[in-house]
Amino acid sequence: xxxxxxxxxxxxxxxxxxxxxxxxxxxxxxxxxxxxxxxxxxxxxxxxxxxxxxxxxxxxxxxxxxxxxxxxxxxxxxxxxxxxxxxxxxxxxxxxxxxxxxxxxxxxxxxxxxxxxxxxxxxxxxxxxxxxxxxx
Amino acid sequence: xxxxxxxxxxxxxxxxxxxxxxxxxxxxxxxxxxxxxxxxxxxxxxxxxxxxxxxxxxxxxxxxxxxxxxxxxxxxxxxxxxxxxxxxxxxxxxxxxxxxxxxxxxxxxxxxxxxxxxxxxxxxxxxxxxxxxxxxxxxxxxxxxxxxxxxxxxxxxxxxxxxxxxxxxxxxxxxxxxxxxxxxxxxxxxxxxxxxxxxxxxxxxxxxxxxxxxxxxxxxxxxxxxxxxxxxxxxxxxxxxxxxxxxxxxxxxxxxxxxxxxxxxxxxxxxxxxxxxxxxxxxxxxxxxxxxxxxxxxxxxxxxxxxxxxxxxxxxxxxxxxxxxxxxxxxxxxxxxxxxxxxxxxxxxxxxxxxxxxxxxxxxxxxxxxxxxxxxxxxxxxxxxxxxxxxxxxxxxxxxxxxxxxxxxxxxxxxxxxxxxxxxxxxxxxxxxxxxxxxxxxxxxxxxxxxxxxxxxxxxxxxxxxxxxxx
Numbered sequence: 001x002x003x004x005x006x007x008x009x010x011x012x013x014x015x016x017x018x019x020x021x022x023x024x025x026x027x028x029x030x031x032x033x034x035x036x037x038x039x040x041x042x043x044x045x046x047x048x049x050x051x052x053x054x055x056x057x058x059x060x061x062x063x064x065x066x067x068x069x070x071x072x073x074x075x076x077x078x079x080x081x082x083x084x085x086x087x088x089x090x091x092x093x094x095x096x097x098x099x100x101x102x103x104x105x106x107x108x109x110x111x112x113x114x115x116x117x118x119x120x121x122x123x124x125x126x127x128x129x130x131x132x133x134x135x136x
Numbered sequence: 137x138x139x140x141x142x143x144x145x146x147x148x149x150x151x152x153x154x155x156x157x158x159x160x161x162x163x164x165x166x167x168x169x170x171x172x173x174x175x176x177x178x179x180x181x182x183x184x185x186x187x188x189x190x191x192x193x194x195x196x197x198x199x200x201x202x203x204x205x206x207x208x209x210x211x212x213x214x215x216x217x218x219x220x221x222x223x224x225x226x227x228x229x230x231x232x233x234x235x236x237x238x239x240x241x242x243x244x245x246x247x248x249x250x251x252x253x254x255x256x257x258x259x260x261x262x263x264x265x266x267x268x269x270x271x272x273x274x275x276x277x278x279x280x281x282x283x284x285x286x287x288x289x290x291x292x293x294x295x296x297x298x299x300x301x302x303x304x305x306x307x308x309x310x311x312x313x314x315x316x317x318x319x320x321x322x323x324x325x326x327x328x329x330x331x332x333x334x335x336x337x338x339x340x341x342x343x344x345x346x347x348x349x350x351x352x353x354x355x356x357x358x359x360x361x362x363x364x365x366x367x368x369x370x371x372x373x374x375x376x377x378x379x380x381x382x383x384x385x386x387x388x389x390x391x392x393x394x395x396x397x398x399x400x401x402x403x404x405x406x407x408x409x410x411x412x413x414x415x416x417x418x419x420x421x422x423x424x425x426x427x428x429x430x431x432x433x434x435x436x437x438x439x440x441x442x443x444x445x446x447x448x449x450x451x452x453x454x455x456x457x458x459x460x461x462x463x464x465x466x467x468x469x470x471x472x473x474x475x476x477x478x479x480x481x482x483x484x485x486x487x488x489x490x491x492x493x494x495x496x497x498x499x500x501x502x503x504x505x506x507x508x509x510x511x512x513x514x515x516x517x518x519x520x521x522x523x524x525x526x527x528x529x530x531x532x533x534x535x536x537x538x539x540x541x542x543x544x545x546x547x548x549x550x551x552x553x554x555x556x557x558x559x560x561x562x563x564x565x566x567x568x569x570x571x572x573x574x575x576x577x578x579x580x581x582x583x584x585x586x587x588x589x590x591x592x593x594x595x596x597x598x599x600x601x602x603x604x605x606x607x
Contacts, residue, residue, distance in 0.1 A: 003219035006428045010200045013435035022198035026190040028382040029179050110330055126399045133417055
């Protein structure tokens with residue numbers, strides 16, 4: 001009931017009718033960073049370090065696994081189910097757990113020292129990692 | 137004019153520690169914002185502000201269309217949308233849902249919309265425990281206070297104040313190291329997240345074309361609130377909707393920079409309904425509550441509806457010389473500072489807190505820093521006119537009118553002006569603060585309030601007229 005009342009109050013205040021389409025939305029503002037691709041990784045590393053993060057450059061999946069091994073040694077860790085982590089051998093490292101059961105995952109995460117994920121995108125200008133959740 | 141909050145203002149002004157905390161806290165936010173907007177960004181900061189203003193104007197002018205679009209998309213993604221007129225309807229919905237699901241414990245992330253409707257208090261009356269999980273909000277909830285600032289709710293509290301609250305409420309020996317205080321709160325809240333039945337968040341933006349709820353935060357607590365419990369409820373004002381996903385970057389770039397001076401906040405969550413059948417994470421049920429609570433009243437006036445463009449960054453508070461002196465608790469509602477002075481009278485009527493539109497020096501700093509270009513000084517002037525109209529309508533301005541009529545008569549009559557000048561010079565010749573020493577009852581009421589904050593210049597002992605005659 002409140003739905004109709006609220007929508008009707010809005011339409012009355014704005015002088016609009018139900019189902020009336022709006023005029024065109026202002027054009028989207030899109031102005032990409034004028035950089036070539038070669039600059040992306042150094043820029044991303046610099047942005048992460050400005051945010052007090054640490055970066056490592058792995059030359060192979062095996063190398064990535066070894067870097068993670070050195071970081072999690074002696075710590076309780078939880079890895080996500082991302083295929084890239086599997087390819088790097090990370091779930092089989094000592095001390096690293098991986099769960100698919102919701103309750104077990106929650107309990108493990110609440111006690112973990114380290115969380116290990118992949119990322120879908122890395123944004124060069126801000127140092128942001130984009131993770132799409134739901135599948136991993 | 138009646139000034140019911142003078143008590144809070146006076147205690148704030150007299151508290152040197154609070155003044156220091158207020159000045160330092162807002163000063164840090166000003167510095168961070170200045171550095172962030174001064175950086176080279178693409179598009180430019182001014183282009184972003186203009187675009188945000190255009191998008192907000194377009195959305196608000198066609199609000200019913202975008203709300204229905206948003207609703208259809210949320211439903212398509214498995215969520216449910218509930219329209220609520222006020223706080224009572226919101227609380228009734230949540231209490232009913234909690235009863236049906238046997239829920240007792242609710243975790244909440246920071247939300248001014250839920251503060252606006254006193255949601256925690258309403259839920260507690262139904263034996264539901266609602267725990268704030270943003271660190272600042274958690275501290276002020278323990279202290280039994282309301283947010284002091286839109287973005288930094290515990291801006292007014294020192295680490296010693298926090299230590300005292302933790303000792304009193306959590307039984308923890310005095311701990312004054314901020315990092316250790318954070319770990320104490322973290323340990324308590326972690327257990328709450330794991331045990332909670334329902335998570336309640338606000339929403340910074342609602343994207344109509346995808347049905348996404350966007351949460352912007354720095355602590356990760358909103359992400360846990362929306363994903364750990366089996367039920368997620370997002371509560372947002374109807375004005376939070378934007379048309380397209382491609383408009384979102386404009387607002388994300390502006391919000392972080394304007395609020396805390398960050399290019400982006402630490403966590404930006406874009407949520408689209410409950411988890412699907414093949415997914416491990418996320419809530420099993422998702423509800424989006426769209427709240428009116430007076431917002432539709434603001435739509436009536438084509439100029440004033442721009443008040444609904446606000447994205448709650450708090451920049452206008454930080455830059456306001458009045459807010460920086462009187463602080464957040466001197467304002468009568470949860471929205472303080474210039475934006476509070478604009479929206480509170482429009483939500484509750486100008487007669488209720490007629491002093492609010494006057495709580496501004498009209499310096500214009502608020503409009504200069506507003507990321508969506510709300511013309512706050514213009515709105516304040518319009519509301520001042522409303523206050524005057526209201527006073528005339530109700531006859532409350534009789535004394536003021538009489539005062540101005542006497543003043544006008546004196547200023548228009550050379551003879552009366554001369555007598556008044558001679559009177560003033562006679563007092564002036566005694567030296568000192570002559571008007572303040574006026575006897576009771578002349579130094580009471582509105583005149584007393586007015587004089588309490590002003591030093592009047594001493595009248596000349598030898599008047600210009602007398603000097604001119606004696607040449």
